[in-house]
Amino acid sequence: MGPRGYRYKTSHSQPGPGDGGATGSWRVQRPVIDLARCTPAKRGKEACFACWLYCPDVVVSRTIPPQIDYEYCKGCGICAEECPTGAIEMVDESAAHEHED
Amino acid sequence: MHVIETGNTAAALAVKLAGAQVVAAYPITPQTPLTEKLSEYIEAGEMDARYVPVESEHSALGVCIAASSAGARAFTATSANGLLYMHEQVHWAAGARLPLVMCVANRAVGAPWNIWNDHQDSISQRDTGWIQMYCCDHQQIIDDTLKAFRVAEATSIPVMVCYDGYLLSHTYMPFAIPDEDQVAEFLPPFRPSYALDPGSPANLNTVTLPEVRLDVNGELAHGYMEIRYLLQEDLRNAVQVVEETDAAYQAIFGRGGAPLVEPYRCDDAEYVVVGMGSITYQLRDVIETLRAEGHRIGVLGVRLYRPFPDAAVAAAVRGARGVFVMEKALSYGYEGALCSDLKSALYDHLGELGTAPSVKGLVAGIGGREIRTADLADALRSGLAGSVPDPNWIGIQL
Ligand code: SF4
Ligand code: SF4
Numbered sequence: 372m373g374p375r376g377y378r379y380k381t382s383h384s385q386p387g388p389g390d391g392g393a394t395g396s397w398r399v400q401r402p403v404i405d406l407a408r409c410t411p412a413k414r415g416k417e418a419c420f421a422c423w424l425y426c427p428d429v430v431v432s433r434t435i436p437p438q439i440d441y442e443y444c445k446g447c448g449i450c451a452e453e454c455p456t457g458a459i460e461m462v463d464e465s466a467a468h469e470h471e472d
Numbered sequence: 473m474h475v476i477e478t479g480n481t482a483a484a485l486a487v488k489l490a491g492a493q494v495v496a497a498y499p500i501t502p503q504t505p506l507t508e509k510l511s512e513y514i515e516a517g518e519m520d521a522r523y524v525p526v527e528s529e530h531s532a533l534g535v536c537i538a539a540s541s542a543g544a545r546a547f548t549a550t551s552a553n554g555l556l557y558m559h560e561q562v563h564w565a566a567g568a569r570l571p572l573v574m575c576v577a578n579r580a581v582g583a584p585w586n587i588w589n590d591h592q593d594s595i596s597q598r599d600t601g602w603i604q605m606y607c608c609d610h611q612q613i614i615d616d617t618l619k620a621f622r623v624a625e626a627t628s629i630p631v632m633v634c635y636d637g638y639l640l641s642h643t644y645m646p647f648a649i650p651d652e653d654q655v656a657e658f659l660p661p662f663r664p665s666y667a668l669d670p671g672s673p674a675n676l677n678t679v680t681l682p683e684v685r686l687d688v689n690g691e692l693a694h695g696y697m698e699i700r701y702l703l704q705e706d707l708r709n710a711v712q713v714v715e716e717t718d719a720a721y722q723a724i725f726g727r728g729g730a731p732l733v734e735p736y737r738c739d740d741a742e743y744v745v746v747g748m749g750s751i752t753y754q755l756r757d758v759i760e761t762l763r764a765e766g767h768r769i770g771v772l773g774v775r776l777y778r779p780f781p782d783a784a785v786a787a788a789v790r791g792a793r794g795v796f797v798m799e800k801a802l803s804y805g806y807e808g809a810l811c812s813d814l815k816s817a818l819y820d821h822l823g824e825l826g827t828a829p830s831v832k833g834l835v836a837g838i839g840g841r842e843i844r845t846a847d848l849a850d851a852l853r854s855g856l857a858g859s860v861p862d863p864n865w866i867g868i869q870l
Pocket of ligand 2 (some may be wrong): 404420422423437454
């Protein structure tokens with residue numbers, strides 16, 4: 372018999388990457404940051420981080436430069452929409468794979 | 473202490489004694505006097521609770537769900553279309569495993585609009601995952617409502633305490649009010665299994681994936697299917713919890729002993745009439761008349777409807793030649809839901825033995841149609857003679 376405690380009988384999740392499952396597998400388009408246009412990357416200073424703030428899955432890091440965890444990035448495109456400098460491009464997953472190959 | 477009061481007052485007194493901390497309700501006939509009483513108790517400082525007035529039943533249960541999630545003992549009550557209006561939240565409360573208690577003063581559902589009694593409102597909530605108890609008199613209303621809090625909190629499953637609108641909600645009957653200290657012994661303060669905590673933020677019941685997963689802490693988190701299976705498992709086990717709770721209540725208050733089914737003259741019965749709620753006590757009179765005419769007949773009141781006490785029901789009618797199921801509700805397009813449930817219990821428990829009695833369904837009192845004792849007796853006489861009336865709706869004039 373599997374676990375029967377109360378926590379197993381209810382659906383809880385805590386804020387953090389991955390608590391909605393491996394949502395990276397949902398992605399059709401992948402956000403790719405152009406560091407030449409990204410403000411914190413360009414200036415080497417903490418700035419902007421709109422992508423970190425808006426990402427609903429908390430998968431963009433608040434670092435210089437910002438990094439995206441593709442294990443959980445579901446490809447919603449909100450970061451690309453919100454980026455004030457237009458540094459984030461949504462690239463087709465198929466194209467991204469070809470690129471990697 | 474004994475009083476002569478209404479069924480709604482009996483329910484309100486139980487909620488006060490239980491120390492409910494949050495009450496949210498929207499008035500609807502015939503439940504209204506119950507929530508009015510509770511707001512009076514709270515206003516007068518007799519009850520230390522928050523009364524949340526809301527604009528609808530959907531919100532009433534929504535408030536209770538939130539209060540319970542935050543660790544409060546919460547209560548609501550409704551009837552008929554009010555219950556239907558909260559239906560989505562009724563499912564939610566069970567799936568979220570919140571130990572709420574709700575009284576339902578049973579009333580017919582619209583259309584056409586009708587304010588009188590039948591059981592269609594709560595029967596149509598049968599599949600929501602709540603525990604459902606049906607009361608036959610005022611004493612059972614006050615006792616069951618108190619037990620409901622303990623059962624709900626022991627199982628983390630919400631409980632609906634159903635009693636007939638007007639026939640019980642508005643009539644006056646004598647009943648005993650449990651002593652406060654004894655209630656404290658029976659029902660200690662609510663200790664939630666989980667309560668929202670701003671220090672450790674969490675989402676409850678957000679999109680839950682079909683598959684199991686590892687959560688942010690790397691621990692197993694169930695998928696939707698496991699969570700729903702455990703509700704079903706715990707509901708089936710709740711039959712025993714209801715029995716244990718009744719035994720604990722009986723030990724303190726001296727009342728109880730038949731929490732699943734309440735048989736009356738069934739021991740030697742060749743025929744058993746099965747029903748729920750106040751009609752089963754009315755049927756006791758009918759049975760006396762029929763016994764005097766030489767029929768060996770008894771009545772079985774089903775007190776716990778969900779989880780269905782299938783084994784107890786089958787055991788109670790074992791040996792009988794025939795069963796008549798007297799219902800105030802229907803699964804439209806087929807037959808009374810209790811009738812189907814009972815047949816299924818007989819198939820499971822007596823089918824192999826080849827001893828299952830014949831089962832005939834009868835419908836009575838839909839939309840408050842007067843249930844005349846003489847009509848009940850006539851319908852049963854014709855059933856005993858081999859065929860129930862056709863149509864099987866007692867008192868219908870077509
Ligand atoms: S695409 Fe969506 S999920 Fe992925 S990093 Fe951008 S905002 Fe986050
Ligand atoms: S929103 Fe655009 S500019 Fe701002 S940190 Fe993110 S990628 Fe860089």
